[in-house]
Amino acid sequence: MLSAGLPQGAVPKLERPGPLRDRVYEALLELITTRALQPGQHLVESELAGHLGVSRQPVREALQRLNTEGWVDLRPAQGAFVHEPTEEEADQLLSVRMLLEAEAARLAAANADSEGIAALDELVAQGLKAVASDDVDAAVALNAAFHAKIMELAGNSVLAELAAQVDRRVRWYYTPVARLRGGQSWSEHRELIGAIADHDEERATQLMREHTEHTRRSYHARQRP
Incomplete structure (x- = not known):
């Protein structure tokens, strides 16, 4: 050791x-x-x-x-x-992530087919199982996979490349709040899938903004009593 x-x-x-x-x-x-x-x-x-x-x-x-x-x-x-990230560093990264993910959600709502929706549903089911068993590592990996799938469904290679550049740092910041976010994060995922399945671009964009904002706030609140 x-x-x-x-x-x-x-x-x-x-x-x-x-x-x-x-x-x-x-x-x-x-x-x-x-x-x-x-x-x-x-x-x-x-x-x-x-x-x-x-x-x-x-x-x-x-x-x-x-x-x-x-x-x-x-x-x-x-x-x-x-490296010990500062609160400002985390805030900047998670704010950029919000912009990228919101656009990905909009494009996914415009482009996703039934096969893509089914893949998102399966990831949510696995994510909820990970939360139920308190498997934080699996929950973090599945959360990353869920967002990566939305990025894939968006169908914009430039956007995907930009998202890939921040993906590992997002995982780094998400890990300490994964347990705090828990099942609520996956409930938000499920609601987002509904908007994408309905091809409601405006609602998908708004839900993703709210979802990523909740994670940002959870990160900043993680050490407060």
């Missing part, structure tokens, strides 16, 4: 194809976005290298890349630490 403590089984297996530094980067990014590595946690190169079964060099290169992208803070004479 890492000295800071990772849940057993949390360290992903590294796939062999591709440059080693890229595979180490992906493994560490996954640990950060799922919060197996917590904001503020000290990242010790030798420990990470040992658990990933690699030398320290690709770990060092991956940490430098993560630092450039804002996931890790490299502090002189102290080492690497998982």
